Amino acid sequence: MSVRALEAPVASEVDPDAKLVEAARLDHRAFMALYDRHVDRVHGYVKLRVADRDAREDVTSKIFMSALERIDQFAGRGTFASWLFQIARNAISDVHRERHTDELGDAVATLSDPQAGPEEQVLDRDRIARLRAHIRVLPPDQQHLLALRYGAGLDYEEICALIGGNPGAIRVRMHRLLESLRRRYPDDEA
């Protein structure tokens, strides 16, 4: 995926959020409807990319605070969702830069978290730590793609609307990405 594609999302899509965005520009209180519509997907996206719970809550807060603050600057090129996930991507890049986390650091952070969330209780801690570590060492554009699919829960058509390209090509890229991860994730039974 090219950076150019991410920075210039497809503009031809009809934005389902267009009316809400317009309302939020006139009155920021209308932004709450946009929050309700997107928060679970955005936070899921962040959860897949940031291991530390406090850090990901900070990131999600920054994403929506930034979106609210900059809603007047949203130019309408591409959809509101694509703009929001671009903010999310940038925010995560910032936090990784600031925290200087690396593969081992993230894995250790997960393993040593005394207040591990239910996902850590459901999944084997060691396996989850390794999974996070594998995700962490993927190139950022692959992390972005993976988190859009499995964190935000977007289908391939929705991902295409965000980052451009066509569903078939995205599907192929995702397949290769999963194969790459699977080779380093030997617990996989499939």
Next chain:
Amino acid sequence: MTRHDQQSLLERDLIELARPTPRDNSFTLELRAKLAARAGIVELPGRSRPRFVLRRRPATAAAAALAIAAAVAVVLVGTRTGGPEVAAAAVIAHARGALTPPPNRILHVKLVSEVDGGVMAGGGYQESWQLTSGSHSARWIGTFGGGPESANNGETEYMYNGKTIYTRPNSAPLQLSDPLATVREELDSGKARVVGETTIEGASVYEITLPYGYVGYFETSTYRPLFIDSPTSGPSAASGKLIRMRVVTLEYLPQTPENLRLLSLTAQHPDARVEQNPAAWGGK
């Protein structure tokens, strides 16, 4: 074969990793309240607030009286016979009047944010005292929206960390930062509608729908707002939850020497060390 059957263990783990937990739901509710505050339903004190403030008009008692008269007059002319619409317009006008700070007073507001009847996790409350005219000196307390206890008298800005009061020169003229100004503007928007009367926690209130799904409840005897409910529709964690802003206090205090001390951080914390060096602001 279902989609789930087709998923590999890797894919299932990825999905599980992102699945919302109760902790996530609590977090997104708290964030929702903070965003609502920034978006205008309750404005934040401090330097960052003006970036999010809606357009505001000067508010005076005279303007409020005119607005009430105008609102009633317009409806009277429109309906000739008056009736329910006139009554509704009068209710809205009176509610707006109750939210209009008179000059030369101290506006005292305390708000508490609640979810399903309980105080929001993390302690969502805000309390402020502010001169309604002149310098607009103010003091703010509260975890709602974050930040330490602070004050500003128009010349100097103060911040208290529990031990030390830090000071630095104020950088911009103060304006009245009325936490309920947005509700007043919504009542004045022409989109507010009186639903009827009801009783909440033993109080007789008018239920008034406001723009964007907010609902205000105003005491029938004083027209003072008691509760502002947020819209909770949509696929978020807020769905089905009652997110309510409780107006614990709304009063316009006279400027007596005792009341003026409420504006001063040093008067409220006489034992605190006062740091006069602006470079040390915030303990730096």
